[in-house]
Amino acid sequence: MAPPPPAALATNPDAPKAPGSVPRPSFDNPARQLVADLLASADIQVNGDRPWDMQLxxxxxxxxxxxxxxxxxxxxxMAGAWDCGQLDGFFDRLLRAHLDRRVKPVRLAWHALQVKLRNRQDRSRAWQVGKAHYDLGNDFYESMLDPSMAYSCxxxxxxxxxxxxxxxxxxxxxxxxxxxxxxxxLDIGCGWGSFMAHAARHHGVECVGVTVSREQAAWARERHAGLxxxxxxxxxxxxxxxFxxxxxxxxxxxxxxKNHRQYMEVAARCLGDGxxxxxxxxxxxxxxGMPDRWIDKHIFPNGETPSIGQIGDAIDGLLVAEDLHNFGADxxxxxxxxxxxFEAAWPRFADRLGETFRRKWRYYLLSCAGAFRARELQLWQWVLSKEGMAGGYRRPE
Incomplete structure (x- = not known):
């Protein structure tokens, strides 16, 4: 069966519903009018009556x-200054219209310069994302993810x-x-061990996994103690x-x-012949493309998605690209x-995490869903070898 259609948008039950058709707003402030006009060019109305419109x-x-x-x-x-019944639909439209490229905030220039010049993922900072994101609580992630605790596409x-x-x-x-x-x-960034457990159970392999999250490591060791x-x-x-x-x-x-090449050098030295x-x-x-400043600050500190060209540069002369598979729409x-x-489980975590966290997490999940739906982000599986496979590589179906 095919995946759920993109039109199956998420509805936020807390967002106010605007009655009837609302005329296009007009602002005396030219800057605000500019933003409203930009949104209108993406088929998003300020205080409109459609689920993906912004309620200001x-x-x-x-x-x-x-x-x-x-x-x-x-x-x-996050502060409750605006709402939207379907944030995923809002971001799908916003990104398909490339509004993120048309608005170039001067205040973010310093962030862009840091990303370009500074190694924000050096050894001293590599553990920050574990503490900030992956150590939120294993019970929280158990409520959101599938039983294997796979936190990827x-x-x-x-x-x-x-x-x-x-x-x-x-x-x-x-x-x-x-x-x-x-x-x-070897599993680099093994998370809660979903891949390793599946591979060990169904394919009879032994696995070593590394992670920067103490919570993930503790959960995986306990859950998969017999493997x-x-x-x-x-x-x-x-x-x-x-390996x-x-x-x-x-x-x-x-x-x-700044670390892509070193990462591939580690993979090359750890990968056995053949x-x-x-x-x-x-x-x-x-x-x-620069890392999104909101995601960087509130969700994944120091994160940075690569481009195909950057991965190509990183493997140049080290590894052979046998296969590249894109299923980002998934x-x-x-x-x-x-x-x-997450929404179904929220009552269990409301007192512990608070409403600001709920709005933050909702914004994270649904803005990312909209970005993938708009094909602004991709999901790649690369198969790499050291010297090239004799006779070539055939992707299994």
Whole structure:
């Protein structure tokens, strides 16, 4: 069965519903009028009556959006200054119209300069994302993710549920790597161990996984205690041992362009002769695209999605690209499933996390769903070898 159609948008039950048709607003402030006109060009009305229209509670939101881009828009949403019945539809339209490229806030120039010049993912900072994001609480992630705790894009080609899509993704990786019993496999950024557990149970391999999250490591060690898995709290740069296969699922987004080459050098030195390395990563369409300031500040500190060209530069002369598979559109239904789980479970976490966190997490999941639906973001699986496979590589279906 095909994945849920993009038209199946998420509805925020808390957002006020505007009665009837609302005329296009007019602002005396030229800057606010400019933002309203830009939104209108993307088929988004301020105080319109459609689910993806913006319901404005404070006109200053438009000033912040113009001055700070998505940082101002997102923080205003977190503060309750505006609402939208279908944030995913709002961002799908906004990004398809490339409004993010048409608004260039001067205040974000310093952020862009830091990204370009500074190594924000060096060893001293590599652990920040673990503490800030992945250590939020294993019970929280258990309520949002599938039973395997896979926190990356599912594969929906023949799946009807989130669990089926994640199992299909894990099995697809195993088949692409040609896993055989007795192989030793490295998982760089192993998370809660979903891939390693699946590979060990169904393909008879032994796995070593590294993570920068203490919560993930503790959960995985307890949950998978009976399997041949070794889970380490370790920076990937410290790895220096041989493996038959290497996999990295949803971790390369935390490496940063200044470390791409070193990351691939680590993979090359750890990959045994004749081995394969599967890299599963979100990707951006433009090499010069900057990390989103709101995501960087509130969700994934120091994160940076790579472009195809940047990955190509990183593997140049080190590894051979045997296969490149894009199923980025499948991240839309994955994120929508996470969102639905999150909203259903929210009463259990409301007192602990608070309403500002709820709005932040809603904005995170639904803005990302809109970005993948608009094809502004991609999901790639690269299969890499050291010298090129004799006779070539054939992708399993």
């Amino acid at each position: 509670h404070d006109p200053a939101v438009l000033d912040r959006a113009l001055a700070q881009g998505n940082l101002g828009l997102g923080e205003s949403y 599912g594969y929906w080609r023949d799946a009807e549920t989130l669990e089926e899509a994640q199992v299909a993704k894990l099995e697809l990786i195993c088949r692409k790597l040609g896993l055989q019993p007795g192989m030793r496999v 041949p898995l070794e889970i380490r709290l370790q920076d990937y740069r410290e790895l220096d041992e041989r 038959d296969r290497i996999v990295s699922v949803g971790m390369f987004e935390h490496v940063g362009h 081995g394969l390395f599967l890299l599963h990563t979100i990707g951006k369409n433009r090499r010069d 991240y839309d239904p994955t994120l929508m499933a996470w969102y639905n789980n």
